[in-house]
Amino acid sequence: MSLVRKFASVGGATMMSRVLGFAREALMAAALGAGPYADVFFAAFRFPNLFRRLFAEGAFNAAFVPLFARHYEGEGRRDAERFSTEVFSVLFSALLLLTILMELAMPLIVATVVAPGFADDPDKFDATVTLSMIMFPYLMCMSLAAMMAGILNSLQHYFAAAIAPVFLNVILIAVLGAALYAGTEAEAVALWMSWGVLAAGLLQLAIVTIGARKAGIFVSFRMPRLTPNVKRLLILAGPAAITGGITQINLVIGQIIASQKDGAISVLQYADRIYQLPLGIVGIAIGVVLLPELARALRGERHEEAAHLQSRSLEFALLLTLPASAAILTVSPEIVRVLYERGAFTEDTTAIVSAVLAIFGLGLPAFVLIKCFQPAFYARENTRIPMIFSMISVAVNITLALSLFPSLEERGIATAEIAAGWTNALGLLTVLLIRGHWRPDRQLLGRLPRLLLSAAIMGAALWFASGWTARWFGVGDFLAHLASLLVLVALACVLYFGLAYAIGGVDRHELRRAFRRRRAGPVEETPPDMLA
Structure with missing residues (x-):
């Protein structure tokens, strides 16, 4: 299967989850708006999400996948199964202890970490404590699910792991x-939504566990022991956990600062949900697929193949991310109005959320580039460098958020987050180039400026066109709003891909070959097509 088809498999499942996430957010906007209980739910849900990134997805995508692949390819299925059981036993025990401690300390945690700004409002504070206690066990479910997903990804069973998050949105929509x-x-x-989150966590864990069993890996619980294999995993997972959770850390920092203003947390969440769609479809798909692909190439000392994978992944990412960034930057009011403006979500709320969303659009390429660059380090079992730049980006985020919030409010927090993202991405790129782990090939260097030009022209055209369609957005009919937005989307797609093809940014014949290709050998046997 070609690289782009693997991206498409994960990206398609992620897109389904994100689309359902929009439906969930639209229903939530109608039910809660940007009111106090929207703030309470988002604040309570952010906390287990942070720990999920720190202890689950970040650590296992970075550390577990290469080690599992080494056991599976080196000694076979039984050795990989033994390693997985060792890790599962330690992880389950640690998570159970953490959950008990956090439940007991939840009032203090909410007052000092989750939402200190709620301390002056007893009703909001008590509600946040209650919801946090209900949802925190979601961390345990999702951490164990992330391990099972790591097994599936290592075995190239990408879709089952990617489709599981869909069920969180299905349950919350219901x-x-x-x-x-x-x-x-x-x-x-x-x-009700808090209990729905917990139920979704249990369901997702069941789905990936069944998937791992069908793939031939049976993981069981034994008395936890710190074996050499587990110690090696912990050494790699410590820095990787910090790195993998850095986006959530930055969001929590913004949330802590934003809790000083009513409605600010909800504004940031609604804007975040929109830009997470292209980030999820492109960035997450690349992060999930590229790591095991690079690990296998490097383990076989096929360095040219690894460099080819890195360049094609970056090219694929920019092909889709640059137009998404330009569109978010230029027509964010239209997007927000169609998705959210109804019920308790007013025109004034649309103006605030769209301003924050436009800023996030400037940072979208950075967050996707991070997903492209980090696997190059993780595949080499180097988790320290990504951790260092993640910590630097946190420092940038804190400094700018504290400095800008008094004057720019939510826009200041968004600006701080994208500055931190670009700091992280450029730092990783610099080290990759200095150490010689990757050199962009001629094809990438030739097509990148063409893609940038196509996206810039498309963005300018959207900006002018949005003025012509403003009279349709000005009326209160949802169908008119939707029709106008669809016109802008169609214009953007035709103009961007037409320009990119016309000036050599993309070749439709190469793209078709990329989708049709099956499993190939080393890169020297592979035609140098765009996304192979």
Whole structure:
């Protein structure tokens, strides 16, 4: 299977999750708006999400996948299964202890970490504590699920792991739909959603566990022991956990600062949800697929193949990310209006959220580039360098957020986050080039400026066209808003891809070959097509 088809498999499942996420956010905007219980739910849910990134996805994508692949390819399935059981036993025990401690300390954690700005409002504070206690066990479910997903990804069973998150949105959509139909009070809606999150965590864990069993890996629980294999995993996972969770860390920092203003947390969340769509489809797909592909190439000392994979992944990422960034920057009010403006979500809220979203659009390429560059280090079992730049980016984020929030409010927090993202991406690129781990090939260097030019022209055209369609967006009919946005989307697609093809930024014949190709040998036997 070609590299782009693997990206498409993960990206397609992620897109389904993101689209359902939009539906969930639209229902939530109608039910809660940017009111106090929206702030409460987002604040409570952010905390287990942070730990999920720190202890699960970041650590296992970076450390577990290369080690599992080494055991599986070196000694076979039984050795890989033994290694997985050792890791599962330690992980399960550690998570159970962490969950108990966090449940007992939740009031203190909410007051000092989750939302210190809620301390002056007893109702919001108590509700945040309750919801956090309900949802924190979600961390345990998702951490174990991330391990099972790592097994599936190592075995190139990408789709099952990618489709599992869809069920979180399915369950929450059902909860919100029932609540809106019944006219439920906002406080009860937030409570129902919290229980829905926990139920979704259990369901996702079941899905990937069944998937791993079908792939031939049976993981069981034994008395936890710190074997040499587990110690090696922990050595790699420590820095990787910090790195993998850095986006969530930056978001929590923004949340802590934003909790000083009513509605600010919700504004950032609504904007974040939109730009996470292209980031999820492109960035997450690349991060999931590229790591095991690079690890296999480097383990076989096929360095040319590794460099080819890196260049084609970057080219694929920029092909889709640059137009998304330009579109978000130029027509963010239209996007927000169609997706959210109804019920408790007013025109004033649209103006605030769209301003924050436009800023996030400037940072979208950086966040995708990070997903391209980090696997180059992880595949070499180097988790320290990504951790260093992640910590630097946190420092940048904190400094700028504290400096800009008093004057720019939510826009200041968004600006701090994208500055941190670009600091991280450029730092990783610099080290890759200095150490000689990767050199961009002629094809990438030739096509990058053409893609940039195509995206810039498309963005300018969208900016002018949005003025012509403003009269349609000005009326209160949803269908008129949707039709106008679809016109802009169609214009953007035709103009960008038409220009990119016309000036040599992309070749449709190479793209077709990339989708049709099956498993290939080393890179020297592979035609140098764009996305192979």
